Ligand SMILES: Cc1cc2nc3c(=O)[nH]c(=O)nc-3n(C[C@H](O)[C@H](O)[C@H](O)COP(=O)(O)O)c2cc1C
């Protein structure tokens with residue numbers, strides 16, 4: 001079992017309370033930082049650790065902090081809007097170890113000279129929000145948040161803000177719109193949040209898991225953190241394993257661990273449900289490209305997954321076995337983007353609607369051969385031509401599945417039914 | 433009617449944020465908790481507390497799915513039908529719920545007891561399939577568990593009907 005960092009104390013009874021969290025070294029990093037480090041030194045430390053964002057894009061965290069414009073006031077937004085299909089780590093971190101997150105928020109605020117921090121919790125996660133709110137309240141009472149924290153002269157306010165059901169609010173600029181009390185429409189970039197963000201001030205925005213990792217780095221040092229993982233992808237991250245595996249769940253592993261280990265090792269996924277054959281894997285949430293079974297030996301680090309043709313994204317590893325109808329699965333994922341498109345720009349709003357129409361037609365046996373290329377054509381008109389990355393994301397599963405499983409799309413058109421799965425007409429076809 | 437206490441909490445929230453209108457989402461939650469949905473009175477109260485127009489508040493409220501535009505059932509059941517739950521068989525469970533509750537997805541039962549909704553990934557894919565009843569999770573659903581849940585809800589409504597205010601017996605477990 002590799003050493004764990006973020007999930008290490010997750011199952012300690014009572015770790016969600018301040019006293020227990022402190023017994024396990026909680027808030028030592030904050031005390032050390034305020035005593036020994038200037039804010040800029042923490043930025044350097046995190047740069048050196050190699051930590052990259054866990055929200056989706058994998059942007060180097062310390063570098064992001066370094067870009068912050070010098071004017072004040074500055075803000076921090078902690079992105080706990082977790083809603084990418086296949087992703088369920090931030091909810092767990094908030095519910096089980098909320099003080100670790102709160103300590104990360106305070107440390108990051110100190111490092112970036114932020115005076116007001118927001119923790120934006122997805123609306124549906126009511127219990128997680130209560131847990132985070134209680135941790136914040138306890139931290140205020142203990143003097144870790146508020147005026148003149150631990151006599152350091154540094155002051156910080158932390159506000160827990162609940163979303164109300166909108167995937168797009170996980171996109172950083174939409175999140176800021178939402179925090180400002182408006183509809184969650186993304187903003188034009190540039191300017192980037194580091195220059196002009198929340199209330200027009202310089203703003204840092206980081207994912208829940210990213211910030212939950214910061215206390216361990218401050219406590220144990222950059223070199224220690226960088227000793228995990230690979231040369232370029234340092235540290236560990238939580239992989240959310242779901243779909244057709246025997247033991248779905250959250251597994252923290254050093255970056256670079258082979259996908260096969262995550263899926264098949266007895267300590268983790270334990271193999272495919274019903275010992276069936278692996279068909280495909282989505283490695284980083286439903287917005288990332290589907291990989292075929294031949295990619296099962298890919299090391300799970302940023303570079304290797306990119307070389308294999310996808311992205312680590314949000315860490316949501318979705319496994320599909322041989323009985324999965326790829327068209328139906330892709331249809332299900334595309335419906336998500338149609339429903340969650342904010343409607344601001346035409347390619348995404350109209351395009352996702354048409355993608356669903358076409359996929360439905362094919363899935364239900366009314367498709368034409370030309371529909372397959374029409375799908376690709378619409379994807380081409382959305383991807384790179386939409387206002388925000390949600391549009392691109394909507395096309396990932398379609399383009400990658402047509403590339404990998406084109407014959408299955410064609411089968412639907414030709415035979416008028418699924419090639420595999422419960423809706424396949426001839427069970428014998430599945431055995432081919 | 434929105435209580436004076438609720439309006440006071442909205443004003444306090446407005447002061448807590450750097451800009452008052454940032455409190456519009458929590459204020460809408462407060463109003464919804466009193467009215468059961470975002471009623472006209474709810475919109476007006478929020479608008480007044482935050483110094484916004486009613487239309488402005490409404491445009492925010494209608495963007496987010498968790499603010500109800502009409503009164504939902506006493507039990508709002510949200511079943512995830514995104515990819516990981518789909519791979520784990522959520523569709524059959526949704527049909528089972530439709531049969532047992534006598535309503536289709538998106539509907540509220542005429543007696544006002546249930547609203548059945550499908551919803552996007554609930555960040556619980558490792559314990560798929562899942563649903564939420566009034567924001568509380570029920571994970572690792574099976575057909576048997578769904579049947580037990582419906583039985584339990586029915587029993588709760590029964591007891592409630594017999595003696596208002598007594599807490600429902602045997603409601604543990606889920
Ligand atoms: C449509 C869309 C949805 C997103 N949802 C989330 C989310 O739920 N949580 C998250 O942390 N980042 C999400 N992101 C990424 C954020 O925009 C942002 O890059 C991230 O929070 C930065 O944090 P990091 O650098 O720590 O990864 C989303 C991006 C897009 C385009």
Ligand code: SF4
Nearest residue numbers: 342344345348388391
């Ligand atoms: S790409 Fe989609 S989600 Fe993004 S702004 Fe355009 S319509 Fe909205």
Ligand code: FES
Nearest residue numbers: 512517554556557
């Ligand atoms: S897909 Fe259902 S909880 Fe994620």
